[in-house]
Amino acid sequence: MTNTPIDRLARATPPDMAKKVRGLSDRAIAWIFVAPTIFLLLAINIFPLIWTVRLSFTNYAANRPNREVEFVGLRNYIRILTDDGIWANMQTTAHFLIWTIVLQVVIGFSLAWLINRKFKGNDLLTTLIVLPMMLSPAVVGNFWTFLYQPQIGLINYVVELFTGIPASSFSMLGPGGLAKWSIIIVDTWMWTPFVMLICLAGLRSIPDYIYEAAEIDRASKWRQFWTITVPMVLPFLMLAVLFRGIENFKMFDMVVLLTGGGPGNETLLASIDLKREAFEKWRTGYSSAYAIILFVTVFGLASIYVKALNKVKER
Amino acid sequence: MSAYSVTEPTGRSKLVAAVLVTLYMVITLIPLAWIISTGFKSGPDSISYPPKVVFEPSLEGYVNLFTTRTRVSQEAFAALPPAETWYDQIVRDQGMVIAGPSRFGERFMNSVIIGFGSTFLSIFLGTLAAYAFSRFKVPLKDDLLFFILSTRMMPPIAVAIPIFLMYRELGLSDTHLGMILLYTAVNISLAVWLLKGFIDEIPREYEEAALIDGYTRFQAFRKVVLPQAATGIASTAIFCLIFAWNEYAFAVLLTSGTAQTAPPFIPTIIGVGGQDWPAVAAGATIFLLPVMIFTILLRKHLLRGITFGAVRK
Numbered sequence: 001m002t003n004t005p006i007d008r009l010a011r012a013t014p015p016d017m018a019k020k021v022r023g024l025s026d027r028a029i030a031w032i033f034v035a036p037t038i039f040l041l042l043a044i045n046i047f048p049l050i051w052t053v054r055l056s057f058t059n060y061a062a063n064r065p066n067r068e069v070e071f072v073g074l075r076n077y078i079r080i081l082t083d084d085g086i087w088a089n090m091q092t093t094a095h096f097l098i099w100t101i102v103l104q105v106v107i108g109f110s111l112a113w114l115i116n117r118k119f120k121g122n123d124l125l126t127t128l129i130v131l132p133m134m135l136s137p138a139v140v141g142n143f144w145t146f147l148y149q150p151q152i153g154l155i156n157y158v159v160e161l162f163t164g165i166p167a168s169s170f171s172m173l174g175p176g177g178l179a180k181w182s183i184i185i186v187d188t189w190m191w192t193p194f195v196m197l198i199c200l201a202g203l204r205s206i207p208d209y210i211y212e213a214a215e216i217d218r219a220s221k222w223r224q225f226w227t228i229t230v231p232m233v234l235p236f237l238m239l240a241v242l243f244r245g246i247e248n249f250k251m252f253d254m255v256v257l258l259t260g261g262g263p264g265n266e267t268l269l270a271s272i273d274l275k276r277e278a279f280e281k282w283r284t285g286y287s288s289a290y291a292i293i294l295f296v297t298v299f300g301l302a303s304i305y306v307k308a309l310n311k312v313k314e315r
Numbered sequence: 316m317s318a319y320s321v322t323e324p325t326g327r328s329k330l331v332a333a334v335l336v337t338l339y340m341v342i343t344l345i346p347l348a349w350i351i352s353t354g355f356k357s358g359p360d361s362i363s364y365p366p367k368v369v370f371e372p373s374l375e376g377y378v379n380l381f382t383t384r385t386r387v388s389q390e391a392f393a394a395l396p397p398a399e400t401w402y403d404q405i406v407r408d409q410g411m412v413i414a415g416p417s418r419f420g421e422r423f424m425n426s427v428i429i430g431f432g433s434t435f436l437s438i439f440l441g442t443l444a445a446y447a448f449s450r451f452k453v454p455l456k457d458d459l460l461f462f463i464l465s466t467r468m469m470p471p472i473a474v475a476i477p478i479f480l481m482y483r484e485l486g487l488s489d490t491h492l493g494m495i496l497l498y499t500a501v502n503i504s505l506a507v508w509l510l511k512g513f514i515d516e517i518p519r520e521y522e523e524a525a526l527i528d529g530y531t532r533f534q535a536f537r538k539v540v541l542p543q544a545a546t547g548i549a550s551t552a553i554f555c556l557i558f559a560w561n562e563y564a565f566a567v568l569l570t571s572g573t574a575q576t577a578p579p580f581i582p583t584i585i586g587v588g589g590q591d592w593p594a595v596a597a598g599a600t601i602f603l604l605p606v607m608i609f610t611i612l613l614r615k616h617l618l619r620g621i622t623f624g625a626v627r628k
Contacts, residue, residue: 024531024532024533026451026532027451029447029451029532029533030447030450030451030452030453031447032443033443033444033446033447034443034444034447034448034453034459036440036443036444037440037441037443037444037463037503037507038444038459040440040496040499040500040503041462041463041466041500041503041504043500044474044478044496044497044500045466045469045474045500046466047477047481048474048476048477048478048481049469049474049477051477051480051481052473052474052476052477055476055477062476062479062480111336111339114332114335114336115332115336117324117328117329117332117333118324118329119324119329119330119332119333119336120329120333121333122333122336123614125333125336125337125340126614127610127611127614128340128344128611129336129339129340129343130610130614130617131343131344131347131607131610131611132343132346132347134557134606134607134609134610135347135561135603135606135607136560136561136563136578136602136603136606137561137563138561138563138567138578138579138581138582139561139577139578139581139582139598139599139602139603140346140350140599140603142581142582142595142599143346143349143350143595143596143599144346145590146353146590146592146595146596147346147349149362151364152362152363152364152366153366154345154349154366157364157365157366167364189343189346192343246467246468249470250468250469250470250471252470252471252472252563252564253563253564253578257563257582270470271470271471271472274470274472274473275472275564275568278472278475278476279475279479279568284476284480287476288476288477291470291472291473291476292473294470294473295468295469295470295473298468298469298470299465299468302468
């Protein structure tokens, strides 16, 4: 503890003294300080959410405000849950989610592990690596369509250079099944640094003395890695996965500009489909039910995951 | 000379690590370098195959970004007086004449207004709430904090449907105020969480001493806590600003004519037969460069902020 006069005075004074101050009571100040935030969130998050729930039981269409609104009960929900197209979109979303997380965890952790060797200049390198994740996914996603251009794009050229596959024989965003990997590549390019940073925080939180003790016990490097490094970084890594998972379940901007859900429906993620239903087909009631289902899914999965995460932390 | 340590990596392993990380850095920055260089290519150079790494720099992209151009008939084109300015000349070289300014400047300003407006508001409200959560017994504190965080889990499109309807009723559609309020609502959860962490780190004793010296609670907040939290507030502000700056989904759905920001605008820059890539790249460069510079200059605070927000919970 520091020992400046102010600290000594503070310690000598009973906490009750603080309450005997002029002006507003602490309780009043607490409410004045918290209220605007709560109000804003109620107005722009919760009220809309409740409205969405209400709309989801109707056949309302926002482009025809004068049409009589009918209460349709659970019909929207039943139609969505029995729609094969929507299950296909969920699979597309799951494919995107799983592969981006796997790639980002593997590459992100490896990078963090390398950077943690504390070589000279690792600070600057870390900053430069982080750049892609700070940039607008829409603007960058749009530019990637240029890099992915069939025949003339940089990516096709590089592929031809290294593998000899002619640049004009394939199209990264066109038909042929590559598009769903193309979006994974761009997301991995953008967000690996995020996983890397969190892993780095985890690695740096491991005190040196644990490794020193392991060294005294003659544990091999390999064994140290699996019994010290991995378990101690795991809670951090799981947190990174949670954040990426939530973000990618909501993914819209980058992919909509890269592929718009195409070719066909190959990269039609749930969010993009939802946007089509809500703002192109104007099926407001139906898409509200869709939105609620997505929200409940994220929320449910995230809650289960957080429980698992807390178990890992407790160990 | 440092003492021998078992945890210090060997020189060779450091070298291998440095080489591998540098390699990754180079590969990952190629797309960004490509954006910047494409902005300085002429139209034909930008789409030549094999892609050109060395080229004659041209300001065509930047000129096209800021202007709209029209084609005129051959006779009219021949009858024109010689180009007066360098940018006139660049447009003439493409066989066109300048018709007027483009909307890029406006869109960029919208991004600035909405970005800074919402950042200011998020930080203002967020600091107050974070202070209250950090220092006072707020009823249902944990529930409120979780509620604040959970608002980030909603897909933007899901929120956009009712917001679209609500804004239509209130006349907030396509206004700066509407977008500022919306981005504030999205950012405030992160702001409260990050700021609470920073304020938790400031010892309570400082304020209590100030209270005994006759400060009111509010004065103590303003004169003791705020200066101490300044660094944390600044790095939180950068996060809010970057989010608002980059946001696309709400912007594309809720704005069109007057309040549209740059991210929905840049992908719509078209030239003859599709996107005008040098102009798109020029716009992207102008739009992305401030964030890149910020990131590099403020790296210490930002990097701490990213992990801090994650690690705290």
